[in-house]
Amino acid sequence: MGGGVILFFLSINRTAESMPPIFSGDVVVAADPLPQALVITAIVVGISVTAVALIMFISMYHKFGTTNWLKAMKHRLEREDE
Amino acid sequence: MILYAFVLIPIIAGAVIYLIPKKQMRWVAFALQIGLVVLSIYNFALIRLYGPSEIVLGNFAKIAGITLRCDTLSGALIILTAFIFLICFIFGLMDKFVNNLFIFFFLTLQALVMTIFLSRDLFNIYVVTEVSTIIVSVLIMFKKDSRSMYDGMLYLITNIAAMTFFLIGLGFIYKIFGSLDMNIIGARMHEIQDAKVLAVPFAFLMTGVSLKCAFLPLFSWLPKAHATPSAPSVVSVILSGLYVKCGIYLFIRIREMFMPALEMDNIFLIIGILTGVVGFILAMSQKDIKMILAYHTISQLGIVLIGITAGGEYAYYGGVLHLFNHAVFKSLLFLSAGIIISKYGTRDISKIRGVFKKMPYVSIMTFAAILGITGAPLFNGSISKYFIQSGVKGGIVEYALILINLGTIISFIKFSTMFFGGSVKDRIHVAFGKKAAVTIMAIMCLLMGMGGTLVIRSVFNYSVSINMIEYIKKTAVYFASLAGGYLVYMKYLKKMKFIKEGLEMELSVNGIAISMTAFFIFIAGAAYFIAI
Secondary structure, three states, X not given: OHHHHHHHHHHOOOOOOOEOOOOOOOOOOEOOHHHHHHHHHHHHHHHHHHHHHHHHXXXXXXXXXXXXXXXXXXXXXXXXXX | OHHHHHHHHHHHHHXXXXXXXXXXXXXXXXXXXXXXXXXHHHHHHHHHHHOOEEEEHHHOOOOOOOEEEEOHHHHHHHHHHHHHHHHHHHHHOOOOOOOHHHHHHHHHHHHHHHHHHHEOEHHHHHHHHHHHXXXXXXXXXXXXXXXXXXXXXXXXXXXXXXXXXHHHHHHHHHHHHOOOEHHHHHHHHHHOOOHHHHHHHHHHHHHHHHHHHOOHHHOOOHHHHHOOOOOOHHHHHHHHHHHHHHHHHHHHHHHHHHOOOOOOHHHHHHHHHHXXXXXXXXXXXXXXXXXXXXXXXXXXXXXXXXXHXXXXXXXXXXXXXXXXXXXXXXXXXXXXXXXXXXXXXXXXXXXXXXXXXXXXXXXXXXXXHHHHHHOOOOOHHHHHHHHHHHHOOOOXXXXXXXXXXXXXXXXXXXXXXXXOOOOOOOOOXXXXXXXXXXXXXXXXXXXXXXOHHHHHHHHHOOOOOOOHHHHHHHHHHHHHHHHHHHHHHHHOHHHOHHHHHOOOOOOOHHHHHHHHHHHXXXXXXXXXXXXX
């Protein structure tokens, strides 16, 4: 899902003749640099969120002993009754 | 410059406190909180005198740079943030679980919440919300109990999915407007020829925000996150009192932004009514005292939504005022629930008895909050509910509001059964800090009730007045519904099955994802047909 969002961002304001605005030569149509800046931030955020979620997932697996969400839900409800 | 201080000081201070492993550092954090409250009031005074202040980060042009902008609404919300964090520090300063790591997370969360209130850049809001989601889920599972593991995980995954919706929505917005600054987008909104192109980005943004605000089909993460058994009660206070307000705040801003081209107030009004009704029905059937309070958060958010979308300035300002009031009384309720749970060692409402005789002081303060949330005259809930009702006078919405209030009263009658009974012999000692925190909040309940019009005047520069005869009528309605609610509860509801056994709205992650998609399709379709 994250990949789809990133591709979508790259397609914003892109035209065939636009060039990267890095060299200060005679660039006629520069590509809009802002979506790239946004995308790199989105990637960083996405990676860190995934890392946190995986760590949580591992510790949840240790507590519940299952990777199935429905089973985990049942376990949680049982613990509520105790 | 002062706006940078709200963002940077708490994070830097939190990091420093974490790096110096001394127990005394918590007093530094406490002093910092007092400083922030003073600073936020000073900031608010400046805004009132000289108008909104604005900073563009990094000296870019306004269209490309990230703006921090503070008007009176943001200023008031920043005062609220600083104030509630201060109360939490007073309450929890001496607790065992408060170590330097906890203070670090807590202060960072404060900075992030303040940034959400200040920022006008959609992408900045996305990043900040995402980071604060991570911090909140860490705080939920801070004690590493297995149930809170599940709750934190559920919270994290659903909120990440919601923020992905938000991200796609802001991409569309950038494609259409070429800017991410809310004010610029709002100013260009009327240039849109065909409002149908806005339907999809609007629905994406609103789905993300609605999950944050816990509107009707998307709320099943909220009670779990706000009332998870092992989370410290200060965390519940921050989540329920303050953090959901970020969602409502974003809702207000985005609604304002789309206002010239696309207006969907009627749809959201219906969603608000349904949210209010479902919230109190589920609250009535809970046994766990924190769960009751968490479901009431949903119900009260429904009332705020009704106020904002009902049309008319009275209802709008009433809704915004109710947002502040809800922060005050719900924080107080969660604080006293925290005291009661820690002293009794149980959360089951049928097992807690005789709180009034054991902790008379705390009980009286809690009653102030109960009177506030049910809208008793002179307390804060009544003023904001009065404004909302006078905004929607003489329609089906007014009766819906009375119904929601009746439901609130009934479930708080159930809530207050725990105060009675028991014996005087075994009084329980409550620490001074906790007593001080609940006292300040109770006084705030009363003060905001007395000075509700003053708050609206100072925040929005809009003067409202209370019609005495109408107000007395509302008081009569309140007492009538109090008596009616008591009778209904004692006669019928007490014996009904779902009240005794508890009603569960339990959705797995897959269920939440499906309801989120359904909500998105519904909003997109409705926006497409409404836009002309």
